[in-house]
Amino acid sequence: MNIKIILLIISFLFSQDTFSIVAIDPETGQIGSAGASCIAGSIIISDIHPGLGAIHTQSYWTGINQNYASNLMEMGYSPDDIIDSLISNDSGNNSSIRQYGVVSIYDNEVRSSAFTGENCFDYKGHILGETYAIQGNILLGSEVLEEMENRFLNTDGELSEKLMASLQGANIPGADIRCIDDNISSLSAFIRIANTYDQEGAYFLDLNVNNVELVGYHVDPIDSLQILFDEWYLNNLDYTLGDINQDQNIDILDVVSIINIILNIYSPSLIEMFSADINEDQIINIQDIIILIAIILNN
Numbered sequence: 673m674n675i676k677i678i679l680l681i682i683s684f685l686f687s688q689d690t691f692s693i694v695a696i697d698p699e700t701g702q703i704g705s706a707g708a709s710c711i712a713g714s715i716i717i718s719d720i721h722p723g724l725g726a727i728h729t730q731s732y733w734t735g736i737n738q739n740y741a742s743n744l745m746e747m748g749y750s751p752d753d754i755i756d757s758l759i760s761n762d763s764g765n766n767s768s769i770r771q772y773g774v775v776s777i778y779d780n781e782v783r784s785s786a787f788t789g790e791n792c793f794d795y796k797g798h799i800l801g802e803t804y805a806i807q808g809n810i811l812l813g814s815e816v817l818e819e820m821e822n823r824f825l826n827t828d829g830e831l832s833e834k835l836m837a838s839l840q841g842a843n844i845p846g847a848d849i850r851c852i853d854d855n856i857s858s859l860s861a862f863i864r865i866a867n868t869y870d871q872e873g874a875y876f877l878d879l880n881v882n883n884v885e886l887v888g889y890h891v892d893p894i895d896s897l898q899i900l901f902d903e904w905y906l907n908n909l910d911y912t913l914g915d916i917n918q919d920q921n922i923d924i925l926d927v928v929s930i931i932n933i934i935l936n937i938y939s940p941s942l943i944e945m946f947s948a949d950i951n952e953d954q955i956i957n958i959q960d961i962i963i964l965i966a967i968i969l970n971n
Contacts, residue, residue, distance in 0.1 A: 691808030725776030
C-alpha cells in the first residue's frame with residue numbers, strides 16, 4: 673500500500689475529532705462545555721475558566737495550543753482575538769487542521785467565536801449563536817451540528833439541561849463516522865458546568881464517560897452520560913413544592929402551570945414536575961391542584 677495512503681488512514685483514525693458545544697447562561701453566569709468523540713478521553717478538549725469563559729481546542733489537539741489559548745483568556749482576550757492569535761501562532765504552523773470554539777462573558781455580555789480549518793476531515797463545520805459555539809469534524813453530516821443547536825435552543829430549563837439535550841441531538845449512530853460500524857455515536861462523552869466562583873477541578877457539574885469500549889459491549893456514551901446526568905440532577909434539584917414556575921411566589925400562575933401540565937399543553941422540566949407533585953405521590957392530578965389552591969388561600 674502506498675505510504676501516503678497509510679499515513680492518511682492513520683491520520684484519519686487518530687485525529688481528535690469531536691462534536692462539541694461551549695455555552696454561557698448570561699443570567700446566571702454559568703459556563704458550560706460538552707462534547708463527544710470516537711476517541712477515548714474527549715474531555716481533554718474542555719477548558720473552562722469560571723467567571724470568564726470556555727475554550728474547545730479540537731482536531732489534532734495539542735496541549736501547547738490549548739495552554740496558549742487558556743493564557744489568552746486569562747489575559748482578557750475576546751473569543752475572536754483568541755482564535756486569531758491561535759491561527760497566527762499555531763504550534764505546528766498548520767492551523768488548517770485545527771478547530772476551535774470559544775465563548776466568554778464580560779460585563780454580562782456574552783461573546784462567541786469559532787474556527788474550522790479547511791483541512792479538517794469532512795463533514796466539518798461550526799454554528800455560532802449569541803451565547804454558544806457548536807463545532808465538529810469527521811461527522812456524518814451537517815445534521816449532527818444542526819440538531820445539537822436545535823435541541824439547545826428549544827429545551828427549557830437550566831444550562832445543564834440545555835447542554836445535555838444538545839448532546840442527545842448528536843446521539844445518532846455514526847455521528848462521528850468512525851463509530852458507525854459499532855452503531856454508536858462516539859466512544860467518549862462529557863458535560864461540565866462552572867459557576868462564577870468555582871475553583872478549578874471543583875466545578876458545579878463535571879461528568880465524564882471516558883471510554884465505552886471498556887464496558888465490553890457497545891453502549892452509546894451519550895446514553896451513559898445521560899444516566900449519570902439524571903442522577904446528578906435529581907440530587908441537586910433546588911425547588912419549592914407549589915412554586916412550579918420558579919418565580920419565588922406561590923400564586924395563581926402556578927395553578928395555571930399545573931393545569932397546563934395535566935392537560936399536556938407543554939412538556940415540563942424535571943424541576944417543574946417535582947414542584948407540581950405537591951402531595952409527592954409521583955402523580956400530578958386534581959389532588960395537587962386542590963392542595964395548591966389551599967396553600968394560596970392560607971397565605
